Every structure is written in C-alpha cells, then in structure tokens.
Amino acid sequence: MGDDSIEILNLQTGKEETVYTFGHYIRHMIADVRAKNAVPVLLSLTARNRWKSSRIERGSGQYGYWSYQLAWELDIAFIDVTNPMADLLEQMGPEKAAELYPKDHTHFATEGAHLHAQTIIAGLKGLRPGLESAWFSELGQQIEPREWAWLRLPFPADARKSSIFLVGDSTVRNGAGDGANGEWGWGDYLDEKLSTKSHNIVNRAVGGLSSRTFVTGGHWQRALNMMKAGDVVLLQFGHNDAAPLNDETRARGTIPGVGEEYEDIDNLLTGEAERVHSYGWYLRQMIGQAKARGITTIVCSPVPRKAWRDGLIQEATDSYPQWALQVARQSQSPFIDLYQLVSDKYNRLGRRQVEKLFADKHTHTSKSGAELNAEVVALQLKPLLAL
Structure with a gap:
C-alpha cells in the first residue's frame, strides 16, 4: 500500500526494474483514468473455488481490502465482488460450484463469468450517483440493483485474524x-x-434500519456469512424499532418487548405478506444463528438521545435498554449498557457541553460525540475480550 520499492533484474525482460507496492500501481492507474475525465471504480477480487469444510475462501490475501482502503483514500466508488459471489457459491455447495471452475480454482467457465458479471452490474446499479439505465443491455436491465452498494460496507481486512463485527x-x-x-x-x-x-x-x-429490517433486508445474513468461529458480534438496535410496523415509506417497526407475539401484515412498502415479531424476537434470531457458528454475541442497549428532563438525560423505563438486557440474560450473552453508561457521561458534562456532541437535534452524534461513545464501548470490551 505504501511507497516502498525494490530494485530487481527482471529475469523475463533481462532489464533492471524498480518494483513498487500494489497500492502504488493502483494509484497510478486511477490517476491515469481521472486524467481522461473518466470515473474509476475499484472492485474486490473475483471468488476462487477454494474450500475449507463448507466455507469458501473470501479473497486471496489482503488485496481486496487494500482496494477497499484505496477507494476510501482516493474517494472513489467500490464494489465488493468477493463476498456476494462467495455467498452465492456457498449456497450452491462445493460440487455445483466446481462445475463453474473446470480448469482450476481461479478461472471460471461461461456460467461463472456471467454470475460474476451480474454481481458487478448489481453493484454498479447500487452506486450513488449511478449509471443511466441506457448504459445497460436488456440483460443488465433485468438485474436487481444492490441498493446498499453506495454504503461501501467493510469486510474483514485479514482472514488470518478474528473479527469484531458491529451490527x-x-x-x-x-x-x-x-x-x-x-x-x-x-x-x-x-x-x-x-x-x-x-x-x-x-x-x-x-442507518435507518431496525432489528427487523436489518434481518429482512438481508444485512444480517450477509454479515453472518463473513463470520467464522471465534469471531465476536456486537448488536445495538432500538432507535428505529419504535417506528410504525406498516407504512409506505420504511415499514420498520417491531412489536414492543421481548415476547413471542406476532402480527401478520400486508407490507405497504414491499407489497408482500409479512409476519412481524417483537424486538426481542429479532435479537434472539441473530444471537442464536451467531452462536450456532461459534461466534460470541454481545448485546448493547441503544445509546441515548439528547433528551433532557429536569436537567438530566431522560431515563428509559420498560423500553429498549431494558428489553436488550432481558435478551442478553435469556441468551446468556454479555451486556453493555450503553444507554446508562453514556447517559452518566452526558449528565456529568451537562447540557451545554453535550450540545457539542451532536450533529442534529437529538440523535446523531458529531465526531467528538461518536468518539466519546466509542471510548465507552472500548472500555467495556477490553476486559470482556481480554484485549
């Protein structure tokens, strides 16, 4: 990634050559593209047909993550090809996946090429701003966009290490x-x-998702697919769970509490029938699925909003912080009470100082507010994970 270089005598050309890092060459190509007033888009690697048990390799080395870092450094779009393709191949299973790679584990046949191309087109259609529809062929028009592609969500940087996932x-x-x-x-x-x-x-x-829509929108499954035994996942939901269960804009609310009750709806947003469960039910689903894979789950209560009452942050009673604690106890998961811990800090700082910690009226933190909350999480995590 850096500016390192070495001098070699190239055995193929017979000439002396200065060899630079992966990052150096990618930066050079991007500069060339921009010099022509064209728009560069970085991709992670195509999937290789290399399996360990029932899991397929997700990227060779760190090249995919280096590309992701370069996208941030150079402020350009990034499309993750590796993980969506790995998800698809794992669904197919090793035997069917092998049919896509008749020669070796890297080079695919026509069907494999089509699947990779569809993954890339879905990503392109999910960028903001995206390409005009006229750019796509009839086949391209039929591909559903990966609506979240513009978010540039991360993935594990180094497969050799354990990961701490945040949802x-x-x-x-x-x-x-x-x-x-x-x-x-x-x-x-x-x-x-x-x-x-x-x-x-x-x-x-x-952003904008509840425990329900994080699950129903596929975000939980995509994150879970990246996890491996020994990883850790922190779950913090609640801010959006109090929204309406059914409407034409977001339809993201959950039934209050941690019970097993449900409500069958015709979702006005998706146009599909859906069974809506409680806040606790969705948390338990995620926790159970993670634990089944050997992943440690840590439940967090939602951070508080900037809502004052009698000079103090408004206390929560019989609400999401308490319900998160109940789920943590039910699932025997460690619990970080972010609502109380952060509220205590806000109360000590006082209303005037806390104002600087928010970038909007009462919910979203500024840089300094996010850093304060992250420090609270880190102080709780270090002893839990022996860091």
Whole structure:
C-alpha cells in the first residue's frame, strides 16, 4: 500500500526494474483514468473455488481490502465482488460450484463469468450517483440493483485474524460512514479506541434500519456469512424499532418487548405478506444463528438521545435498554449498557457541553460525540475480550 520499492533484474525482460507496492500501481492507474475525465471504480477480487469444510475462501490475501482502503483514500466508488459471489457459491455447495471452475480454482467457465458479471452490474446499479439505465443491455436491465452498494460496507481486512463485527443502526454507522452532515457513528472510531492488532473491526451497521429490517433486508445474513468461529458480534438496535410496523415509506417497526407475539401484515412498502415479531424476537434470531457458528454475541442497549428532563438525560423505563438486557440474560450473552453508561457521561458534562456532541437535534452524534461513545464501548470490551 505504501511507497516502498525494490530494485530487481527482471529475469523475463533481462532489464533492471524498480518494483513498487500494489497500492502504488493502483494509484497510478486511477490517476491515469481521472486524467481522461473518466470515473474509476475499484472492485474486490473475483471468488476462487477454494474450500475449507463448507466455507469458501473470501479473497486471496489482503488485496481486496487494500482496494477497499484505496477507494476510501482516493474517494472513489467500490464494489465488493468477493463476498456476494462467495455467498452465492456457498449456497450452491462445493460440487455445483466446481462445475463453474473446470480448469482450476481461479478461472471460471461461461456460467461463472456471467454470475460474476451480474454481481458487478448489481453493484454498479447500487452506486450513488449511478449509471443511466441506457448504459445497460436488456440483460443488465433485468438485474436487481444492490441498493446498499453506495454504503461501501467493510469486510474483514485479514482472514488470518478474528473479527469484531458491529451490527446496528445509524448511531453505530451513519450513512456511508464518511461523516456527511457532520454525523458519525461510534463504530467509526472503535478501531482507534480499542487499538488492537489481534482483531479486525468490521462495522456492518446500516442507518435507518431496525432489528427487523436489518434481518429482512438481508444485512444480517450477509454479515453472518463473513463470520467464522471465534469471531465476536456486537448488536445495538432500538432507535428505529419504535417506528410504525406498516407504512409506505420504511415499514420498520417491531412489536414492543421481548415476547413471542406476532402480527401478520400486508407490507405497504414491499407489497408482500409479512409476519412481524417483537424486538426481542429479532435479537434472539441473530444471537442464536451467531452462536450456532461459534461466534460470541454481545448485546448493547441503544445509546441515548439528547433528551433532557429536569436537567438530566431522560431515563428509559420498560423500553429498549431494558428489553436488550432481558435478551442478553435469556441468551446468556454479555451486556453493555450503553444507554446508562453514556447517559452518566452526558449528565456529568451537562447540557451545554453535550450540545457539542451532536450533529442534529437529538440523535446523531458529531465526531467528538461518536468518539466519546466509542471510548465507552472500548472500555467495556477490553476486559470482556481480554484485549
């Protein structure tokens, strides 16, 4: 990635050559593209047909993640090809996947090429701004966009390490995680506050989602597919779960509490029938599926909003912080009471100082607010994970 170089005598050309890093060559190509007023898009690697048990390799070395880092460094679009293709191949299974790679584990036949192309087109259609529809062929027009591609969600940087995954809403990762409108999530700064070299930090939180829509929108499954035994996942939901169960805009609410009750609806947003469960039910689904894979689950109560009552942050009673604790106890998962811990800090700071910690009226934190919340999380995580 850096500016390192070595001098070699190229055995193929017979000439002396200065060899640079992967990052150097990619930067050079991107500069050339921009010099022609064209738009560069970086991709992660195509999937290779290399399996370990029932799991397929997700990227060769760190080249995919280096491309992801370069996309951030150079402020260009990024499309993850590796993980969507790995998800698809794992669904197919080793035998059927092998039919796509008749020669070796790297080069695919026509059907494999089509599947990779469809993955890339779905990503292109999910960028913001995206390509005009006229750019796509009749086949391309039929491909559903990967609507979240513009978010540039991360994936494990180094497959050799264990990972700490974060799932949640915009208080964990706001928008594309780039500080738009001065709004940041605490997950953006957890890596800095933990300062660990033994774990990848993978912030898969998506703004605007509830525990329900994180599951029904496929975000949980995509994150789970990246996890392996020994990994850790932090779950923080609640801010959006109080929204309406059914409407034409987001349809993201959950039934209050942690019970087994449900409501059958005709979802006005998706046009499909759906069975809506409680907040606790969705958390238990995620926790159960993670634990079944040998993943440690840690439940967090939602961070507090900037809502004052009698000079103090408004206390929550019989609400999401208490329900998150109940689920943690039911599932025997460690619990981080972010609502109380952060509220205590806000109360000590006082109303005037806390104002600087928010970038909007009462929900989304500024950089300094996100850093404060991340420090609270890090202080709780270090003893839990022996970091």
